[in-house]
Amino acid sequence: MTPTTLDDWIDLDARHRPELLGYCYRMLGSAVDADEAVQETMLRAWRGRAGFTGAASPRVWLFRIATNVCLDQLRRRPRREHPVDVTAAGDASSPLGVGEPARWVGPAPDRWLLSPGPDPAETVVRRESVRLAFVAALHTLSAPQRATLILRDVLKFSADETAGLLGITVAAANGLLRRARGRLAERPAPAAGLTDSQRALLARFVEAFERYDVPALTSLLHEDATLAMPPYGLWLAGRAEISRWFRREDSPCRASRLVPIEANGSPAFAIYHEDGGLRAFAVLVVEVAGDRVAALEAHLEPRLFGLFGLPAELAVAQSPCGSEALTAATTWS
Incomplete structure (x- = not known):
């Protein structure tokens, strides 16, 4: 018809x-x-x-x-x-x-990808x-x-x-x-869902990020962790180099708030940074391996926020953090 x-x-x-x-x-x-x-x-x-x-x-x-x-x-x-x-x-x-x-x-919302x-x-x-x-x-x-x-x-x-x-x-x-x-035959076997201890790891990650406690934040990374920042080609390898990046005086991540989202079947967060208000900054996709964070991929494209159903500016003074922030991320399990 x-x-x-x-x-x-x-x-x-x-x-x-x-x-x-x-x-x-x-x-x-x-x-x-x-x-x-x-x-x-x-x-x-x-x-x-x-x-x-x-x-x-x-x-x-x-x-x-x-x-x-x-x-x-x-x-x-x-x-x-x-x-x-x-x-x-x-x-x-x-x-x-x-x-x-x-x-x-770049990342995409799970509602497009996972039925x-x-x-x-x-x-x-x-x-x-x-x-x-x-x-x-x-x-x-x-x-x-x-x-x-x-x-x-x-x-x-x-x-x-x-x-x-x-x-x-x-x-x-x-x-x-x-x-x-x-x-694609050489791809690794599909990974299992997050464990309770990995969820707790992500809660600590959010708390450290929002406090901008760089020692606590980087202690949660594997020694050979990576940080990528598309649309820029620069990426960093190793906990020490990532720690140096976060300690830069001009870092826009200070005073940020993280909102949990569902992207690419992975733990992910929308980062709002302080710029005369909490404004859309990046979509952060996190890869967890074992008891540490293995990779961070911060997509510095605020236009992505609308596709995730998020506002360009966070209306509240503070987002939920820690274990409360993870309750919305149902597809991570």
Whole structure:
């Protein structure tokens, strides 16, 4: 049935937008780009609605359009990467340099990426498929390989549907899938959820960060922890170098407040810093390994806050911190 009325389109959008956002994010590596791609997808669908015959489902129809939108974007833009994968570690005394927002993989809200399911094992695998490191690994694949892998292994489209979406034969689609799986075969096994002790570690991390107690904060890091700060390429390796960075006199993180959010299936926080009020500053994604923090990735892009449903300025004088701050982060478990 062709969606024709406004109510039809509102319903179509509500049913398919979250999944489309997750697909476009994995394809493009940017929540901002994914949001724009889905807007363009729905616009093209509306304009081309007369050509929808019902031979395929509305879901397949929309994903065919979204695939073409993403492939069009990828032809015009460089592949997104992870700073720690492609550049050498910097020095804490170095300037941030020039931002390159179109180069680096960025975070996205879990509500785009993780749909609840009855199988806990499948939930673990899906969460691992949206970690920032895995999304960066996806971007080492060619665009057709990436699309095929996501459509088949994440979104569970059939081989026939995937081939139709990409405008290729089933044999060609299966070949792309084999090559994509082979390229990613060396990825580590999916990690288990956070333990109670790791949740307590995150509570201490938040408390130390909001007090700006650098010794306490850095004591929670692994000796070889990393700190990256996209859209800048500068990243730091090691607890000592990260401590030097936080001790800089011009650090904007002093007097910050952290609000827990759900990003990429990982512990994450929205950082508001003091600038004549508590203003949006960065989305911080935290990787925990064992009993310490292994990696910090602070995405210094305030425009991300709107995509996470957050205001540009924090209205309250103080955000919840410590163990209270972690109660909202339900998908971390």
